Amino acid sequence: MHLYVYDHCPFCVKARMIFGLHQQPVELSFLLNDDEETPNKLIGKKMLPILVKDDCSAMGESLDIVDYIESRSATPRLSTTTSPALAQWLAEVGTYINKLLLPIMPTTDFAEFSTPSSRDYYSAKKQAYIGDFDSLREQRAMLVEKINQDLIRLADIIKSPHAVNGTLSYDDIHLFPVLRNLTLVKAITWPAPVAALRDSLSAQTAVPLLFDLAH
Ligand SMILES: N[C@@H](CCC(=O)N[C@@H](CS)C(=O)NCC(=O)O)C(=O)O
CATH class of the missing domain: 3.40.30.10 (Glutaredoxin)
Incomplete structure (x- = not known):
């Protein structure tokens, strides 16, 4: 496939x-x-x-x-158990996280942005709905502070270092991509339970984190 x-x-x-x-x-x-x-x-x-x-x-x-x-698969891995607290956390973080992350993407060494036209395409398309990237970059410190506070709240929602609800579920599928993209932001402070879950999910799914590309 x-x-x-x-x-x-x-x-x-x-x-x-x-x-x-x-x-x-x-x-x-x-x-x-x-x-x-x-x-x-x-x-x-x-x-x-x-x-x-x-x-x-x-x-x-x-x-x-x-x-x-x-x-x-003969051995399904994902429980359908959902955590209302996590859903609420993701919804709240979803209201602002793109303002922090989208302006970072086209200046990061991703394969999809390896040509000037691919970077221009992305920047034009995203700025059309989220606003000017330079203005959003000025809000970066405030947005980092906000996500740092929210990561502290997330630590209380996490039930195990290996799965947000204790056993693997669709909630992990929804949460991990957010944590992975945040590894692009050097100024993030990672509470220990969140860092442990981030690392475990990366290992279990074989999807690498982005610390090497962080700026
Ligand atoms: N509902 C879709 C959403 C996928 C999506 O929004 N993909 C974005 C990239 S993050 C995309 O391809 N957007 C078109 C573009 O970038 O031009 C899914 O879950 O697969």
């Missing part, structure tokens, strides 16, 4: 996680961010992740990919 992703994309990380959890090999391709042709040909829209299955059919939508791989 073949999975098309962007490395910065949290939805793509969800799809990558399920292959790692099942130790199922998958060919990973990082598309340039301005490559519209490949996704359009595969699923009729410019959106990743896309899984091309062994029968050559293509599937979009990260959670459909997670369900597909999970349901084919």
Whole structure:
């Protein structure tokens, strides 16, 4: 099977996680961010992740990919237990986290941004709805302070170093991509329980963290 992703994309990380959890090999391709042709040909829209299955059919939508791989396995890994406290935490953090993270992406050494046109494409598209990146970069210290406070609250929600609810669940699929992208931000202070869960989920899913690219 073949999975098309962007490395910065949290939805793509969800799809990558399920292959790692099942130790199922998958060919990973990082598309340039301005490559519209490949996704359009595969699923009729410019959106990743896309899984091309062994029968050559293509599937979009990260959670459909997670369900597909999970349901084919004789040993499912994900409980459907959900934590209302985590859902609320993700919703609250979701109101501002992109203001911190999106301006960082095109200046990071990701494969999808390896050409000037791919960086320009991303910056134009995202600034059109989130606002001017330079203005958002001026808010960086305030946003880092906010997420640092929220990470302290997250520590109280985490039940085990290996799974947010104690055993692996879809909640881990939703949480890990956020934690992984935050490893791009050097100024984050990681509470020990959050750092332990971040590292364990990276190891269990074989999706590397981004400390090497942090700035
Ligand atoms: N609901 C979709 C959302 C996927 C999504 O928003 N992907 C973004 C990248 S993070 C994308 O491809 N956007 C189009 C673009 O970047 O031009 C899923 O869960 O797979």
